[in-house]
Amino acid sequence: MKNKWYFLLLFVIIFSCQNEKPKGWIDQDRLQNRQAADWLTTGGNQDMQHYSPLDQINSGNVKDLGFAWEYDARSHIGNVPRGLEATPIVADGIMYTAGSWGAVYALDAKTGKELWTFKPKVDPAYVRRSCCDVVNRGVAVWEGKVYVGTLDGFLVCLDAQDGKVLWNVDTFTDRTKAYTITSPPQVAGHIVMIGNSGSEFGVRGYITAYDLKTGEQKWRFFIVPGDPANGHESAEMEMAAKTWDPKSHWQSGGGGTVWGESAYDPELNLLYVGTGNAAPYPIWFRSPSGGDNLFLACILAINPDTGKLVWHYQTTPGEIWDYTATQNIVLADVELAGKPRKVLMQAPKNGFFYVLDRATGELISAEKYTRVNWASHVDLKTGRPVLTEQGQWYKDKPKLVVPYLGGGHVWQPMSYNPNTGLVYIPERSVPQVFKTFDTYEWLPDVDNTNLDYAEMYKFRKHVLDQVKSAEDTVRAENLLAWNPITQKVAWKFPDGGPDGGTMSTPELVFQGTRTGYFNVHNAKTGEKLKSIFTGNGIMAAPTTYSIDGEQYVAVMAAYGGAETSGYLPDGVIYQYENKARIIAFKLGGGETPLPPKRKLVETPAPPATMKIREDLIERGTYLYNFYCDICHGKFGDRHLSQHPDLSKLPEAKHLLFNDILLKGILSQNGMASFSNSLSEADVEAIHNFLLKKQTELYKKGQSK
Structure with a gap:
């Protein structure tokens, strides 16, 4: 009898061990039954909403939020301060996140203690091919594996337990072109998908899907067609080619790179991808006869099993302003006209907030969430923007356009709060004069936008003086609360802006700023409830999680890349060194340590032996x-x-x-x-x- 119970107990132990999942094991069942303590995707949940139901930190006690721990996430190449743009994933008490060049950090999420790191050996020359710093926007964690894209184009699969490389694949089709990877991978069904960056450098965008376990390539979807003389890779490219001039400047690639947060709906089995801007910007050089130029500035719904297009929606046909649709895609189930709808929401650069039926691609609504002068409205019957005079080609004369090429909303993630029904957008309204060179020639490894930036600055004052509406000349930045059902502003807070992405909980909205603050707002009213000075400019969106019954909020803090171009004088980077780190906060925490203050370096005398010509x-x-x-x-x-x-x-x-x-x-x-x-x-x-x-x-x- 004793032996019987012994063997029964042994069987139970063995069976339990076989079914116990290792740490870092995220699968579809876990996503669908997400525990509030976890942050399982870059967007937090399966719908990529950058929202958590955790409410231990709330409007009543957030005043007690303080420093918990920090982790040094400086660049491992060149020891040069770099921007940090990822939102950490937290599962089983472990934080997984990406740093510059595609480095990966696994930390104890309670203490910040390093568990393991992965630091890719990237040729530093790739810094030349990065329009916007050597940043990385995050990892994907799935079934005990961590997936990351490196700046030099490799998709790497790591063991979530120890960081060991399980496989890596070269995702680039042409290493003579200035491709890079800055985007997070996206798991969809049985594949992991990765895109790339580099449209400004004149490349042809595409996404590639790989087997989750082996890294075997399953399919590749080009975003824009290639030279028709070489044939078309797919029916989708044959269709897209009809919207391009057959004599397009094919050497420039066309652009359309995919570098933002994608999303996946397992019920519909659809992968949603936002595509990038044109290369070069002026369509009269790119596609001389015009055309919509599919699939630039589009939202694509793709079957991840086959890589075939199910539907598409183009936000900016004939794109000429860098109006990417790579901004983060958010899924939600909402009630419209008394009926439940499965929708997809996006606030792309062009200044319109889009609500689409995510099963069919039907345009439900599109309204201006920021100042827009290139189009008067979006025609809901055709789905097309109705252009104004400022939205016509800037071929013959400079045009003052709002939003500028940085967009009304750039890459910093917006968040959706199902508790308030509001979307929180780092919004900016900035005018820009567009002017192009008279000729165009593709050049390797450099800016191929063909905008004449020097002349644009010269023309700026002249054009501003001619503008009838003074409002179009004003720069404004806000943390914007937007109602996606009514398509109206719920509230604005003026010192938010394009600095950091947002994250929300039932009562709160969290956002970092270029001025060095980590702010917390009331999600319903916008009232600022807490402001913590960090000394770091913050671009990334925060994450929140709970360990041992205690809620933490963490954010990657360091400035860099395109966000520093034309940097405003209130930036904290003028006062403190750009110390790259992850900072975590909790209730009852202490004072946040500050980076060292910047030291003024005197200009030395130039060498006396060198004469100026x-x-x-x-x-x-x-x-x-x-x-x-x-x-x-x-x-x-x-x-x-x-x-x-x-x-x-x-x-x-x-x-x-x-x-x-x-x-x-x-x-x-x-x-x-x-x-x-x-x-x-x-x-x-x-x-x-x-x-x-x-x-x-x-x-x-x-x-x-």
């Missing part, structure tokens, strides 16, 4: 603005960029200037060689421009 200054100015400004920015005491101020170069760097630019002797620090773009004469012109600038600033400093 005035005849090279104009050429050097143009080349600096085209190739260097995107990383190194402007000059002087208010120099913003996380990269060196080139007006403060020491003599040793001046002596090595040619070798730095043409031989790449500092490539391990992230300063790639420009030998495929610049000649020795070009480098000499840039060097003379910098010597002149350094001389001017040195004399200015000496006169104080």
Whole structure:
């Protein structure tokens, strides 16, 4: 009898062990029955709403929110401060998230203790191919595995227990083109999908699906057609080609890269993908006869089993303003006209908030969530925007357009709160003059938008003076609460804006800012209830989770990339070093430690042995603005960029200037060689421009 009970107990133990899931095991059943303590996707839940039902931290006690722990997430390549843009996933007490270059961190979510890291060996030259820093927007965790895309184009599958590489695949179709990956992978059924970035550099966008277990490629969906002389890869590309000029500038790729948060509906078995902007921007160079240019600026619904298109909706036909539809996609079940509807919501760059039936793609509503002057409205019968005079081609004269190329809402995630029924958008309303060059030629590894930025700035004041509506000349930024049912503003808070993505709980909205604050608002009224100074500019959306009955809120904090271009003077990055870290908060926490204060570096005297050639200054100015400004920015005491101020170069760097630019002797620090773009004469012109600038600033400093 004893033996009988012994074997029965042994069987129960063995059976239990066989069915016990390891940590990091997220599957469809767990997503559908999500426990409030977890944050299982980049969007928190299966519907990618950036919402949690946790309410231990609420409007009554959020005043007691304070620092719990921090983790150093600095770049592992070049030791240069980089932007952090991911929303961490938390499951089984472990936080999984991505850093710059595609690094992965697994941490004890209660203490911040590092459990393991994955740091890919990426060629630092890829910094040249990144329009918007070497950022990464997150990982996917599925059945004990962590999936991440690296900047240089590999999809890597890691063991969630120890970070061991299980498989990796090269996702790039052409390594001579300036592709990168900054997007999070998306699991959909039996596949994991990844897109890419690089439209501004002149590439052809696509997404690729891989087997979750083996990494075997299952299908690839190109976003725009290729040269029809080479045939079409699919029926979808044959259909899209009819909306392009057969004599399009096919060498430029067309654009359409997919780099935002996607979504998946397991009931409908549909993968939802938002696509990117055109390359080049002006359609008269890209597709001279015009056309809608599918599938640019589209929302696509794809069957993940086959990779076939089920439906599509184009937000901006004939896109010419960088109006991507890559902004995060949110799924929700709502009541419309007294009937339940399964909807998809998106606030893309073009300034309209879209509500679509996610089963059919039917446009339900589209209204302006920010100031828009390029279109008067969206025709609900045709689904097309109705263009204004400002929305016509800027081919013959500059046009003042709102929103600007950064959009009314960029990549920072909006959140949807089913408790309030509101969507919280980091909204901005910024006017911009668009002007193009008179000719176009595709160039490798550089900006191929073909916008004449220098002339755009010159024309700005002239055009603004001609504008009849003064409102179109005003810059405004808000944390916006939007009612997707009525398509109206519920409330606005003016110091929100495009800084950080949002996350909401039943009573609260959380958002970081460029001014260094982590703010908490009342979700119904917008009232600011708590503000914690971190000393970090914050772009990422927060996450929240509970361990041992205690709720935490965490956010990745570091500024970088496109968000620093034209950076506003209130940015905290002028005061404190850009310390890349993950910061967690909890009730009863302490004071948040601040990064070191920035130290003012005096401009040294330029080398006395180097004489400035005035005849090279104009050429050097143009080349600096085209190739260097995107990383190194402007000059002087208010120099913003996380990269060196080139007006403060020491003599040793001046002596090595040619070798730095043409031989790449500092490539391990992230300063790639420009030998495929610049000649020795070009480098000499840039060097003379910098010597002149350094001389001017040195004399200015000496006169104080």
